[in-house]
Amino acid sequence: xxxxxxxxxxxxxxxxxxxxxxxxxxxxxxxxxxxxxxxxxxxxxxxxxxxxxxxxxxxxxxxxxxxxxxxxxxxxxxxxxxxxxxxxxxxxxxxxxxxxxxxxxxxxxxxxxxxxxxxxxxxxxxxxxxxxxxxxxxxxxxx
Amino acid sequence: xxxxxxxxxxxxxxxxxxxxxxxxxxxxxxxxxxxxxxxxxxxxxxxxxxxxxxxxxxxxxxxxxxxxxxxxxxxxxxxxxxxxxxxxxxxxxxxxxxxxxxxxxxxxxxxxxxxxxxxxxxxxxxxxxxxxxxxxxxxxxxx
DNA sequence: TTCGATGCAAATAGTTTGCATTCTA
DNA sequence: TAGAATGCAAACTATTTGCATCGAA
Numbered sequence: 001x002x003x004x005x006x007x008x009x010x011x012x013x014x015x016x017x018x019x020x021x022x023x024x025x026x027x028x029x030x031x032x033x034x035x036x037x038x039x040x041x042x043x044x045x046x047x048x049x050x051x052x053x054x055x056x057x058x059x060x061x062x063x064x065x066x067x068x069x070x071x072x073x074x075x076x077x078x079x080x081x082x083x084x085x086x087x088x089x090x091x092x093x094x095x096x097x098x099x100x101x102x103x104x105x106x107x108x109x110x111x112x113x114x115x116x117x118x119x120x121x122x123x124x125x126x127x128x129x130x131x132x133x134x135x136x137x138x139x140x141x142x143x
Numbered sequence: 144x145x146x147x148x149x150x151x152x153x154x155x156x157x158x159x160x161x162x163x164x165x166x167x168x169x170x171x172x173x174x175x176x177x178x179x180x181x182x183x184x185x186x187x188x189x190x191x192x193x194x195x196x197x198x199x200x201x202x203x204x205x206x207x208x209x210x211x212x213x214x215x216x217x218x219x220x221x222x223x224x225x226x227x228x229x230x231x232x233x234x235x236x237x238x239x240x241x242x243x244x245x246x247x248x249x250x251x252x253x254x255x256x257x258x259x260x261x262x263x264x265x266x267x268x269x270x271x272x273x274x275x276x277x278x279x280x281x282x283x284x285x286x
Numbered sequence: 287t288t289c290g291a292t293g294c295a296a297a298t299a300g301t302t303t304g305c306a307t308t309c310t311a
Numbered sequence: 312t313a314g315a316a317t318g319c320a321a322a323c324t325a326t327t328t329g330c331a332t333c334g335a336a
Contacts, residue, residue, distance in 0.1 A: 021290060021335050042325080057293055062326065064291095078223055083325060096268045105266055114257040115277070123248055124282030125239045133277065134258070139267030164310050164315055185301080200318055205301065207316095226300060 007034060011073050018071065025049070025056045029064050033074065038087035039104045045086065077104060077133050095133040100141035150177060154216050161214065168192070168199045172207050176217065181230035182247045188229065220247060220276050238276040243284035 008030045012022040032048040040048070046061040065086050068074040078084045079097045085104065092109035116127040137143075151173045155165040175191040183191070189204040208229050211217040221227045222240040228247065235252035259270040280286075 016336090019290080023291060023335075025292070055293070059294080059327075060292060066327095076223065078221055080219065080221055096262055096266060096270070098268075099271060105268055107262065107266060111261045111265070112258060112277075115255060118254045119239055119250065119277075119279070122254070123239060123250060124285075125241075125248055125279055126285065127239070127277050127279040128242060134255075134262075134270050135276070136262070136268055136270040142267075142269065159311085162315080166310070166316060168317070186299095198318070202302075202319080203317060209302095 005031075011068075011071075014071055014073070015067070020067065025053065025060055026064055028053045028056065029061060030068075033086070033088050038106075039077065039085040040087070041083040041085050043083065079104070079133075080135055096138065097133055097135050098138035098141055099135045100137050103138050103140075105138060148174075154211075154214075157214055157216070158210070163210065168196065168203055169207055171196045171199065172204060176229070176231050181249075182220065182228040183230070184226040184228050186226065222247070222276075223278050239281065240276055240278050241281035241284055242278045243280050246281050246283075248281060 008027060011030055012026065015026065016022060028049050029045065032045060032052075036045075036048055042062050042065060043058065045065070046056070046058045049056045049061060065074060065076070069076050069086075072089055074086050075089045076084050076086050077095050077097065079102055080099050082102060094107045094109060094112045096105040096107060097103075098105070112127065119125040119127050151170060154173055155169065158169065159165060171192050172188065175188055175195075179188075179191055185205050185208060186201065188208070189199070189201045192199050192204060208217060208219070212219050212229075215232060217229050218232045219227050219229050220238050220240065222245055223242050225245060237250045237252060237255045239248040239250060240246075241248070255270065262268040262270050
């Protein structure tokens with residue numbers, strides 16, 4: 001049994017609930033998201049999809065990623081340069097995006113807890129639980 | 144005396160120190176940055192510049208903004224959609240970017256203090272003091 | 287058998303680059 | 312007067328859109 005196959009089906013069920021349809025292209029993209037590394041760009045994901053399904057177009061991947069983001073299945077992280085990257089939203093966590101090398105470090109959601117509370121209490125601003133992202137320099141890129 | 148004119152000259156002095164030159168286009172852009180609202184896109188800034196100096200091109204504005212960012216004079220904030228916005232880096236502060244309406248709420252740097260400490264201690268990641276930016280929904284855009 | 291999804295092409299937004307000319311230091 | 316900055320055009324990257332056709336429900 002392919003690991004995560006049930007997750008793919010669960011997500012597709014959710015897509016159907018929202019009036020969407022379970023198509024081969026979607027199944028492949030979800031499998032790719034599950035199996036490969038996190039934080040890949042739409043283009044990288046499309047390349048991986050195309051390895052198994054050559055005629056799935058980049059625009060289809062964008063369309064699907066956009067929907068999955070709406071459904072809360074994937075997160076989109078936009079660093080200060082370059083394309084946005086996508087990954088499965090398996091748990092609430094934040095991102096430390098290195099402005100030097102572009103690497104993304106995931107940190108548990110609690111690290112952002114104090115900030116989220118202060119933003120809510122002080123400004124009525126509700127921090128999105130899946131879109132934390134702050135810039136800086138990672139351990140390997142200190143001057 | 145124009146308020147902030149001395150700041151313009153101080154920045155230009157800094158530009159010269161780094162081998163740059165004080166040109167009219169730069170003077171105008173700095174004045175525009177000082178006088179108008181914060182968090183404008185390159186295009187909006189170019190429009191404001193062109194009101195006074197019609198033949199300053201958008202590409203020149205981009206080039207200058209990039210240099211000012213290197214010098215730490217302006218910050219660049221990239222929301223989840225749309226163009227990056229720029230503003231003077233007058234004090235350490237963070238940004239709450241609304242993913243619904245695109246508005247940017249500034250919050251004092253201390254709000255990010257706990258997060259910055261946790262990132263440094265736990266991951267060796269030094270959060271950039273001027274590039275805090277987290278997404279969510281502002282007070283006016285709650286569902 | 288209807289309506290959403292796809293293939294494909296083309297358009298768009300934002301930003302960067304190349305190069306001859308102009309101007310600051 | 313040397314080298315940086317600019318005007319301008321054009322390239323480029325990331326993303327979105329339009330539309331006829333196809334396929335899932």
